[in-house]
Amino acid sequence: MRRGDVRRADGRAGQRRGPRSGADGVVHRGAGRVGRRQRHGSARHDGSVAPHGNPGRDRVRRGLPAQCRCRVRARRGGVGGRRFGDRQHGPPVGRRGRVGHHGRRSARKGERMSTPRIGVIGLGNMGGRITRRIVESGQPVTGYDPVPGRAEEAGATAAASVAELTRAADHLLLSLPDSTVIEKVVLGEDGVLANSRDGQIVVDLSTAAPSSTVKLHEAFAARGVEFVDAGISGGAAAADKGTLTLMVGGSADALTHLEKTLEPFSATVFAMGGSGAGHTTKVLNNFLNAVSLAATAETLVAGKKAGLDMHRLLEVFNASTGVNFATLNRFPHIVDGDYLEGGLTSTLMMKDVVLYVNRLRELGVPTLNSAGPMASFALAQSLGYADQISNRVVDAIGDAAGGVRLHDEEAR
Numbered sequence: 196m197r198r199g200d201v202r203r204a205d206g207r208a209g210q211r212r213g214p215r216s217g218a219d220g221v222v223h224r225g226a227g228r229v230g231r232r233q234r235h236g237s238a239r240h241d242g243s244v245a246p247h248g249n250p251g252r253d254r255v256r257r258g259l260p261a262q263c264r265c266r267v268r269a270r271r272g273g274v275g276g277r278r279f280g281d282r283q284h285g286p287p288v289g290r291r292g293r294v295g296h297h298g299r300r301s302a303r304k305g306e307r308m309s310t311p312r313i314g315v316i317g318l319g320n321m322g323g324r325i326t327r328r329i330v331e332s333g334q335p336v337t338g339y340d341p342v343p344g345r346a347e348e349a350g351a352t353a354a355a356s357v358a359e360l361t362r363a364a365d366h367l368l369l370s371l372p373d374s375t376v377i378e379k380v381v382l383g384e385d386g387v388l389a390n391s392r393d394g395q396i397v398v399d400l401s402t403a404a405p406s407s408t409v410k411l412h413e414a415f416a417a418r419g420v421e422f423v424d425a426g427i428s429g430g431a432a433a434a435d436k437g438t439l440t441l442m443v444g445g446s447a448d449a450l451t452h453l454e455k456t457l458e459p460f461s462a463t464v465f466a467m468g469g470s471g472a473g474h475t476t477k478v479l480n481n482f483l484n485a486v487s488l489a490a491t492a493e494t495l496v497a498g499k500k501a502g503l504d505m506h507r508l509l510e511v512f513n514a515s516t517g518v519n520f521a522t523l524n525r526f527p528h529i530v531d532g533d534y535l536e537g538g539l540t541s542t543l544m545m546k547d548v549v550l551y552v553n554r555l556r557e558l559g560v561p562t563l564n565s566a567g568p569m570a571s572f573a574l575a576q577s578l579g580y581a582d583q584i585s586n587r588v589v590d591a592i593g594d595a596a597g598g599v600r601l602h603d604e605e606a607r
């Protein structure tokens with residue numbers, strides 16, 4: 196947040212924290228250096244990566260005068276696309292000094308004087324890229340992943356265990372598949388909680404069940420540890436470029452202390468409220484993502500069977516009311532046979548839809564639109580596309596439609 200501002204969920208007016216603070220509490224910033232070493236190839240628009248090619252160049256806000264960098268909105272093309280700014284200013288994330296509960300002020304105060312030691316648990320598609328960004332910003336990272344070599348590949352020093360890593364970190368980032376794994380890593384024997392200490396901040400960047408998040412927040416609070424939930428959006432492409440969108444739940448003060456740690460990999464940070472608010476926001480967003488991806492896939496398979504030209508059909512969608520993130524950023528590649536491998540798998544997408552359904556049940560809101568994406572990604576899983584990018588849902592629907600492919604496989 197050093198170079199940006201934070202958008203508050205409550206929209207309260209407040210004093211300016213600095214020349215780049217945002218009116219409504221959103222942190223926006225341009226990306227710093229773009230990481231060049233990428234395990235999975237070059238980043239693409241939809242958060243996936245192509246196996247070869249150049250990483251997208253980060254043009255985000257670089258050309259904007261300083262006074263315009265305070266607030267930016269994504270234009271068509273989504274995260275990682277070009278942005279523009281306006282001149283609204285607003286409140287700070289939180290006042291420095293006073294920290295949440297249990298008198299952690301002195302610990303944090305000390306921490307601010309020295310550089311916080313950063314640890315990352317889970318160095319897969321997202322955690323690996325986030326680690327790389329932090330390391331390339333000049334902040335060393337210690338990493339733990341059960342898959343050997345992942346920490347080193349991301350430029351981190353490998354820790355032998357979760358316990359060792361937890362003891363060695365002031366800011367601990369988690370990027371894990373789901374709440375089952377997160378709870379095991381946190382609450383398990385010799386896990387994060389057992390080895391945590393007063394004054395630490397743990398940030399969960401995973402997409403997780405908000406109810407589990409709140410439970411962990413309470414367990415950490417009892418030990419004087421801040422647990423912050425930070426849903427991330429933008430996928431692998433934005434992680435590579437350091438332009439992820441973060442939706443954060445937890446104390447504003449913890450968020451302030453995290454500025455330098457989050458800065459290398461995020462362009463926009465939304466402070467959404469208390470514990471669980473970040474993960475709730477992420478689950479709502481991903482449901483829309485799942486709906487638009489599955490529905491667009493279905494329409495294109497139908498269009499193909501009807502004999503329509505795929506490029507022309509997408510052109511029409513993108514000039515009409517059917518336009519969405521998938522029509523803009525995914526299918527223009529998929530119709531040419533590039534599925535943008537490397538991003539969110541169908542298994543993880545299915546997990547997100549289930550999280551959405553569960554959250555709405557908790558809230559007492561009927562979910563009338565979850566059947567479509569639920570069935571679509573279940574079909575993808577059952578037809579063998581579970582661990583491939585969720586864009587492959589179009590092939591699953593194509594299989595069910597008699598073997599339809601949007602692209603001409605011979606031509607590739």
Ligand SMILES: NC(=O)c1ccc[n+]([C@@H]2O[C@H](COP(=O)([O-])OP(=O)(O)OC[C@H]3O[C@@H](n4cnc5c(N)ncnc54)[C@H](O)[C@@H]3O)[C@@H](O)[C@H]2O)c1
Nearest residue numbers: 317318319320321322370371372401402427430431538539
């Ligand atoms: N991939 C995306 O585009 C994307 C975008 C936004 C959010 N997310 C979310 O971020 C999280 C991570 O996603 P990903 O795509 O990087 O998944 P991934 O499967 O690539 O990475 C998860 C990592 O966690 C590690 N892991 C598994 N069990 C572990 C354990 N017990 N202890 C330590 N490490 C363990 C795995 O080895 C793996 O490296 C998920 O919750 C996902 O929903 C992903």
